[in-house]
Amino acid sequence: MDPVIIAGAGPVGLSLALALARRGVPVVVLDEGTGVDERRPARTAVLRPDTAALVTRLGCAEALGHERWTGWRTVRRRGVVQEVPLGAPAGYGPGMAAGPGRPAGAETGTAAPVHLVQHDLTRTLRALLAHMAGSGLVTLAPGSRVDTLEQDAAGVSVHTRGPAGTWWRGSYLVGCDGPRSTVRKLLGIRFPGRTAVERHAVAALRTELPRPGEALLHRMPPWRDADDEVTARPLPGGVWRLDWLLPPGRDLVTPEALLARVEDTLTGWCGDPAPPYQLLDTGVYTVHHRLARRWRAGRAFLAGDAAHLLGALGTQGLDEGLRDVANLTWKLALAWHEGATGADVLLDSYQTERRGAVGARLRAADRALPLVRASGGWSTVRRTVLPGAARGHDALLTDSHLGRGPLGAPPAYPRSPLAPATAPSGCVTVATALGEPVADVPVTTPDGTTAGLRDRLGGDPLVVLVAPGTGVWDRRHWLRAGLMPRLSAAIAALPLAAELLVAEEYPGAAAHTVLLVRPDGHLAAAMSGVRPAELYACADALRGGATASGARTADEETPRKALRKAPSGTAQDSPTTAGH
Template sequence: MDPVIVVGAGPVGLALALALARHEVPSIVLDEGAGVCPESPRTVVLGEDAAALLARLGYHRAVSDAATWDAFTVWRRRAEVLRIPLDGAPVLHLAQHRLQRGLRDAVTATPLIQLVSLTKVVELEQDRDGVSVRTTGSRDGARTWWRGSHLVGCDGARSTVRKLLKIRFPGRPAVDRHAVATVRVDLPFAGEARLHREPPWRGDREACARPLPDGLWRLDWRLPPGRPAPTEPVDPHATWPGIVTGDTLLTRVKATLTGWCGELPAYELLAAADHTAQQRLAARFRSGRCFLAGDAAHLHGALGMQNLADGLRDADNLSWRLALAWHLPRPGAPVPLRPGAPCSTATRPSGAAPSAPGCAPWTRRCRCCARCAAGSRPVAHCSPVRSASTRRCWPTVSSAPAASAAPPPTRRRPPACPAGCPCSARPAAAPRSPRTCRRPLPASRSPTCRWSPPTAPPTVCGPGSGRTSCCSWSPPAPPSGPPGTGSGPA
């Protein structure tokens, strides 16, 4: 079967390819970039479930590369109004470029994943058997066709796959705008994330600080709505002239650090950027054999930084569904079994003895069948897909042996007319079921039989007919006197 095509080599696309590889599904990752992960101020906040997912996917340095928060505080002006301790539920704050580098290292060590860089998707076709994608090289312009069983678009908010599928992406284009900077500095509230609303210094509506490893902090400033006009020479590499470049950014950094520390501490500005928070949702996440995941399917606000965390959950949820569809055989197709795998009477070769009589005929890649045959695990746990996280097979097959399976239930038929009813005198083509015998009955007929022929009913209930079980007529009683003394004719 053809591999799964993943468009986009960001954290979501790489996580999806690794999750598919855990279910023994090959994949092709098409990356428009050169495969380099430069440092940027983008970060991601991960919970316990997301950190456990990264560890299962092969990125075991997620905890060591991230900073743990002790608490989250909210300040207004000069007073603290809310404190949320995070001792029981640790939160990991991780730089996005470190996350992407760790996932790329895991992808490089996985033989089931083919990573193709400098490739742009320009055309997409799908049929009932798979998906065909045409790409062009970013350097040489070479055109290449790729064939896959399914396709998943993980190529960000400006998704090319979503545009080729003509899926609408409605929502609010600009909810909030933030200026972001990465600063190396020592703040008095080490290990705590702080959100400061209406700070006492002038020029900022809202400021936020989140700790990172190695003494780094991510600083965010909420900007006023609208795009300001540049008041100084425009930097060609900046998208927010006059705000995140030059003296304006340095003024914000100095004012914020002075307000939190009392005086301006020694600091080092490492990176700066802008971020526009959007709230969008795709009209649908699936079109035939093509799917959307991550920012290509949904966008949320910026404060919680949950876009990437939700994208990782998309990859984890979609991977086992695609694996189940990839491993199950098509209806009517022969079911190949691995060499030495146990098989049932319906699927084993002629003359071969089954080693596990209870295994279902459609178990194709079930690794637990050998343990089923040894009696260490019931046959009910056999499945064509194995969960590598729990090291067990999914219980989807009945534990009853195939030879002793109960026959499928037959459709219940309506009862026939009782024996001895006038229905026996009906034509051969007339229905015998009482469900269709709904015509009016004469007064002398019993309602037990409801069928009547289209013509006049035959004389079946009278003297000499012998039918007394279904009709209301009964023969007259014999005279009580001796023979020949009755009142009837001689």
């Protein structure tokens, strides 16, 4: 079968290529650039725990740079909202307990977000892909810009211009080629939304701030006359990224004005005189909110910035792009390896799940934005956006940066097309709702290996038996004990490969609960005891089989036919606002 063609060699395209290749799917990466990324210290990203874990599983732990803290808690000091890492030394911040990793009193933390420089991530991904190039699974084609796209029932043909201009043949095509995506334009897919939602001035500098390692969010700092907002993010090597929210308009930010902001901010935080610093990079970036009308057209898909743009109120575009990768990888791999059985339902579910999740996040940001930014508007935010909330807008913003709440939490897919049309008998409720990301509990494999549940993601679906006391079982006999023989036989009979794991406990689950977990870490089913027929039905639905709840296929919504450059604005693509 032909390889999967990936247009675009940013972090999303490279991550998708690496994830597919590691599942045995050959890939061709069409890179418009030279294959060497420009070093821009001010171009950084924040990865939440789920996307940082994906990057780690791909082998890019070193790109995450600095030490990973065990979690964060929020502290407000004189108008500064600070994300204080749990596990920091005693005295690191007010309220910290003496013991490492233990917050004082009843305070709780969340897993730490990771701040990283984007070119460090892409450099590591390129190196890993280059290492695999000799395996025959990876073809890297720098200097290749897509200019023509054709589809038929068996695959996709793509022509590129440039020094190595030629035709490429693939089984599928994924456009990861950014906001101005050529693939999206050739498919005739509209990209509606809002332009210039926010503007920020950015500076990357090496200096010493009073509390190393703490991300800061400072609203209305006293040294500024205007209603301002300043964010500082720690990066490896003593480097900080500082962001200033700019007032509406398109006023030019001069180098002198940017340096004045740096001086004012450092003086405000550290006292006069400001500490010495080395300015590494500067820039101004504009936040747009856009959502592609379709994410799949026949055998072509969109991912990352080609499919969505967001970034206001702490939402993270790269985070969402990597979640696209996690969702699409296992579905493309299954369709590529297993063929056409249920492939349309399976592949359509990528658009349904991911477009729905990103659209909900855009709607939440668009609703909150004018109220949060309005002077004295927080009471309206509480009443309109977050009914019953007892927190200020600082907390709303900080939650987003921490990966919590409607703007930052990992997505859930509660109405997935890959759920059985009828809930199987024996289904039970656990602390994780169907479609939500699973809790990262310790698990054991049949060979005695122990790991976190999320460490086993990215391959086959997981079947987890909750069996208290398994930690004391003799590994030579445990596959023949209790429910294990029947469960092992049920897994062997499933319509797709799955990995058997055992957990001592799982939140809200009784003993002998069986969990079916998707390769991207979302809960597909929870049932009481070993029920082979019900487990089979859930696994069959997971691959888009006859029992899946999704009734429509891509052929019904988007006829799969030979596609040359489609006209802009097809009948299905009426203008809309982002997220609606």
